[in-house]
Amino acid sequence: MAGRSVKVAAALLPLLFGACASPPPPDSLSAARVQVGQATAPVPEAQVYLQSAREKLAAAERAAAGEDMVRADFLAREALADVNVAQATVQAAQAEAAVEDVEKAIQALRAETAPRTASPAPVQPRQ
Numbered sequence: 035m036a037g038r039s040v041k042v043a044a045a046l047l048p049l050l051f052g053a054c055a056s057p058p059p060p061d062s063l064s065a066a067r068v069q070v071g072q073a074t075a076p077v078p079e080a081q082v083y084l085q086s087a088r089e090k091l092a093a094a095e096r097a098a099a100g101e102d103m104v105r106a107d108f109l110a111r112e113a114l115a116d117v118n119v120a121q122a123t124v125q126a127a128q129a130e131a132a133v134e135d136v137e138k139a140i141q142a143l144r145a146e147t148a149p150r151t152a153s154p155a156p157v158q159p160r161q
Contacts, residue, residue, distance in 0.1 A: 056101050057101065057103050058103075059098045059103065059106060060098075060103055060106055060107035060110060062107050062110035062111050062114065063094055063095070063098055063106055063107070063110040065110070065114060066087075066090075066091050066094060066110040066111075066113040066114050066117070067091065069087075069113075069114055069117045070084075070087050070088055070091045070113055070117055073087070073117050073120060073121065074124075075120050075123075075124060076124065077123055077124050077127040079123050079127070080120040080121070080123040080124045080127070081120075083116045083117070083119045083120035083123060084116070084117065084120040086113075086116045087113045087114075087116035087117045087120065088113075090109045090110075090112045090113035090116060091109070091110065091113040093109045094106045094107075094108075094109035094110040094113060097109060
């Protein structure tokens with residue numbers, strides 16, 4: 035009977051240790067690492083959001099190290115949202131620049147195709 039108890043305990047031992055193991059970091063944390071690592075912010079307005087994303091990612095990393103996976107997930111998702119806002123800000127600035135370029139081109143075309151107002155030819159008296 036004692037041999038059977040030892041076998042049961044040996045079989046349950048990995049389950050007990052598995053229950054004590056750290057939970058894996060959330061998927062949002064690895065996604066935030068990638069997105070924040072690849073993001074660029076050539077527009078000053080976007081730099082604010084990207085900096086916020088970096089700070090939230092660092093806080094998420096600290097939370098994951100402390101095994102607070104709920105907080106790590108929350109902060110990683112916020113970091114992802116900030117990266118998305120930074121990217122949208124860059125795209126909006128690029129679109130605005132493109133609109134300005136098109137407006138300048140339209141003005142130039144209008145100037146080229148506008149009728150020229152030359153001084154009227156002198157009228158010759160009739161004889």
